[in-house]
Amino acid sequence: MPDIGNVLLEIRGLSRSFPGVKALDAVDFTLRRGEIHALMGENGAGKSTLIKVLTGVHKKNSGSIKLEGKGFEASSPMDAASKGISTVYQEINLLPNLSVAENIFIGRQPMKGFNIDWKAINMNAKKALVKLNLEIDVTLPLSSFSTAIQQMVAIARVIDIRAKILILDEPTSSLDMAECENLFKTMNRLKEEGMGIIFITHFLDQVYETSDRITVLRNGQFIGEYKTAELPRFRLISKMLGKELEQEMVSPGNTQGDTPARKEPFMTLNNVEKKGVLFPFDLEICEGEVVGLAGLLGSGRTEVAKLLFGINRPTGGTMEIDKRPVAVNSPRNAISHSIAFCPEDRKTEGIIPDLTVRENIVLPLQSCRGFFRGISRKEQEKITDHYIELLKIKVSNREQKAGTLSGGNQQKVILARWMAMNPRLLILDEPTRGIDVGAKAEIEKLIFRLREEGRSILFISSELEEIVHTCSRVAILKDRKKVGEISGENISEEKIMTTLAQEGTGERL
């Protein structure tokens, strides 16, 4: 194929704002023919917004997009596909009840007069899949195949449209190792045919295995474009997280995070695992201790939290509370063991937007007491007012709907809800995501206060600075596996990043 290496897609100064957020701020991106280009960044970096603007889901505010030197604007993903930019999303959006062949050809069925030419459909579908080293019965419904094969069908569909650019958004999160290899082979072949591939993943090993170039985004800003071979892992992580390591980092010091003497363990996990989700995992959380879970997105942090809180049940290993073996098998059960959980996804798992602030705060306390021993309205108001004042929750009144509060205040309502329970272990999953600096500082102060009261806290955050600042021990996770634990003086952003950057074993679940 000629023209390999020529610029295929050129994005300059692309900006897109949403109310209150600048999701993309003058981002540049260049894709060449015959190149696999990894788009990297943590949650909220702007990766998906960039893809959505490119494929016509969102409109751009300013900036230019050029495809093969000509101005490009898509009105919808369909339009983008017809102009040569095809996307395979993380969630497979095909039709599970239709056959594999129908899925590949729906919307552009070959016709024979007024009838669909089924023979042609099935034959061509077979051909398209053979290209991907996949030989299956294309007349069976899609749902009868594994997620991995469905993913390949999704890819076969877009390849068949003869795309110039293929966007793969986290295509490997549901694939096993052999299936990944197969996908990478396909990607390499397409690349040799001159296609440009944009590859989004949070598995660093895969980025280094496949990609030629890397573009890093952070907080909606363009950080830089690098040749993969010239960017060590360590530098990549520091760019994604926004920490320049060359300059000696002046850590605020974890003087506050030090535990003077080893305290009694509250909860101990021995080899706790969940098949397909988390490798065997050890962890000890002591009273009056803040334990951090550090790792990139998708490393298994939230999964650990969900096992501890009984949302998911482990398939192996043992848990102990106060040195006695327990089985935490439901959130209700976890709460009875005095464990509380502030989930990562505030909207769907935390707040009940239609209920009032007061109701949102007293609900766990109520559910603990049962139906008939209700808390009097007066008592409820007292509790609510207490926490509104303590956490400085900005509300017009306590009967305001929780859904109308800002993100930070919703987070505080969830914190208040659990503080009212006086839990012995508080699990905080990304408690500071998407909230302003002031609220962050207040939450941090609160964590210290709870620690002084002898409570345990499991603190999960993508922001290393926070982890270093607040935790006295940090477990480091990578690819759903605990890869290290550091404590006390040893905790530094640099140490965490070095551990994360170590060559992966390539082991996959």
Added chain:
Amino acid sequence: MNIVKKKTSLLNFGLSELSIIYPLLAFIAILLFNLVFTEGFFHIEIKNGHLFGSLIDIFNRGAPVILITIGMTLVYATGGVDLSVGAIIAISGALAAQMIRPDYVKGILEYGDQTSLIMVLLVPLALSIILGLWNGFLVAYIGVQPIIATLILMTVGRGIAQLITHGQIIVFEHQPFQFIGSGFFLGLPFPVIMVILLFALTWALTRKTTLGLFIEASGANPLASRYMGIPVRVITTLTYGFSGFCAGLAGLIITADIKAADANNAGIFMELDAIAAVIIGGTINGGRFSMAGAIIGALIIQSLTTTIITRGVPPQVVLVFKAVIIIMVALIQSKKLRDQLSLILHSGDRPS
């Protein structure tokens, strides 16, 4: 200050802020219409110490629908719906009649010993509760969509009722039982007394304990509720069980009133009236519920029916009026429509 606030949220008023203002206004409008056009509509007279009149009649005729509306409201608040109440009405009535006259289906017209009233009430009600709990089990534990889960019993239920009556209409005489349908207590028809009692009981159960809040939380965000230790599945199952109980009660009233069990027609399409009443009353599918609003909704439907019939319009037309009212309420409840309207009214820029 209040006036300004009301102006800006006029379109959302009464729905997002859950208020029974709209249904109440509609009900008053229907009453006013009758005040002007229907002679003697508000006339209530006392005969033999019993109250009679169109108004009392609305309550009395509407009692079965109001009863199942009470159960439906709670189911609706958990984010579900119960289509099977009409069928449960038929089953409960069929069972009561069969117990009163066990040999009727064999062609024997003698009654034998009179079945005790307690049994005639308890057995059908117990079965109704079990059927309701079955619905709840399918929804909460198996994960069947509520509309499908209850559709099963809606279809099969009439068959069960037919089996109980052997496909016949069982007519009977049973003085104590008939009292439930046509007796008077404290001057009021007994069905009206039952409505008042059940309403008071449900209100106390949901608003004087924390059950109501748990139902609303479970419906509004099941996942978050589970994470807060609320037994979402148990609560959902219980609401369906309660809905079954209400339907069983309605079935007894209807059967006692007509002194016959008609497995084919008892309570037919009544589930749709109840759902309409709940929606008119402003209960959110999965969230806040308003028991008072739902009951006013049921009264609107019943008074509409009574009005049309007393004015000599063919009863078939009643369905058309009901449809119009439901369409109107559905339109007001549509957030999309309200957003569109406010967009037209205040043509501001809206982020996508």
